[in-house]
Amino acid sequence: MKITTIGFDADDTLWHNERFYVLTQDRFADLLSDYSDRDSLDERLLEAERRNIGHYGYGIKGFMLSMIETAIEVTDSRVPASVIHRILEIGQDMLRHPIELLPEARAAVEAMANSDHRVLLITKGDLLDQERKLTESGLWEYFDGVEIVSEKTPEVYARVFSAHGDGPERAVMVGNSMKSDVLPAIEAGAWGVHVPFQLAWALEQAEAPEGHARFRVLENLGQLAGLVDEIG
Template identity: 65%
Template sequence: MGRNLTTVGFDADDTLWHNERFFRLTQDRFAGLLADHAAPEHLAERLLAAERKNIGHYGYGVKGFVLSMIETAIEVTEDRVPAAVIRELIEAGQDMLAHPIELLPHAQQAVEAVADSHRVILVTKGDLIDQERKLAQSGLGDLFDGVEIVSEKTDAVYRTVFERHGDGADRAMMVGNSMRSDVVPAIQAGGWGVYVPHGLVWEIEHAEPPTHAPKYHELADLGGLADLVQDLG
């Protein structure tokens, strides 16, 4: 009889390596630059609204974030934002795109352990070039049987990905720090969803945990993943 679980998908940002904290640091820098024009809380609300609106235009990632900061700066200054501020926001984005990758605790060991017995797939969203750079710098690239960089993570996307790289979503698991993108749609597709909280979560990625779903699991960190996979597989 075949195994119940044959394929494990991993999210990338804030599951395998740090990401959100660099956005938070840049947003603090943004607040300092616009301190004479808007209180930090108000500026954060305006920026979040711009990001929500612009996801459909720019997708996820640093480039869309920078464009949303520039748009917000123009709006809160009523078209009077100094060119020097725009330049500094662009430079902040370039710094983010060049930042070295820092793996999260247990990330490499978890992927290596699971890859010994199951297919492992990286399923991430964001800017193609930036995600490829981060994967290359992570040192984890050779461990994955497939890599999917998608514009959005939905149940339909997971069905397609796990059909392409595995035995279908019902025999697949998705591991990640985003309830909205990694866990809920994977379970809706028929697979397992494993939530590994990171601590810093972008507001747009919040969702209610599907605690009553039989295929929902939560781990304190990736150190417990290999045992869970073996138990289910």
């Protein structure tokens, strides 16, 4: 079936994101170095994030709350107010970080927009922050639809690709997360195209569906146009 719709993930597919979390965790570890070693602190923060996704969703604000919760836990509720204040400051720094597009991102989105495909941005996270990043990226004009969702599931992909296109069977989803961008898109009936990024959040990792007819891997977004031509 002819491909009519291309979906792009945003964070670490089109622009840098995870590196800001890594840098923030470094600053967080420095703040709490008197109370916990780095490995233990990272593990407890990850567990807090895992617990809190259902409450706060994805994004920087939920990450800030998980850092505060972890700081309270590792200090046995003795964390100084000055540390809480600093956590809030570094979280606000994350919310202001400038957008830096990844190599080939603009060219890939523009090429798809100038073809006869409908081009979508499908991302999860905080609504205000994702809108800010999209606006500052300068890519907004290329998208026929933007969906900021709380979770990426097969049902979400089926709904989005049906609402904005001709159904998942005629759609391609492109992203850096095997768990969120590839596996559920394939389960919905779409093509799942993985573009690996050098940094990967532990909660977004999953096994690749090796051998699946609708699974592809690209080294970079510059290869996307050729792949789309190849598969339809």
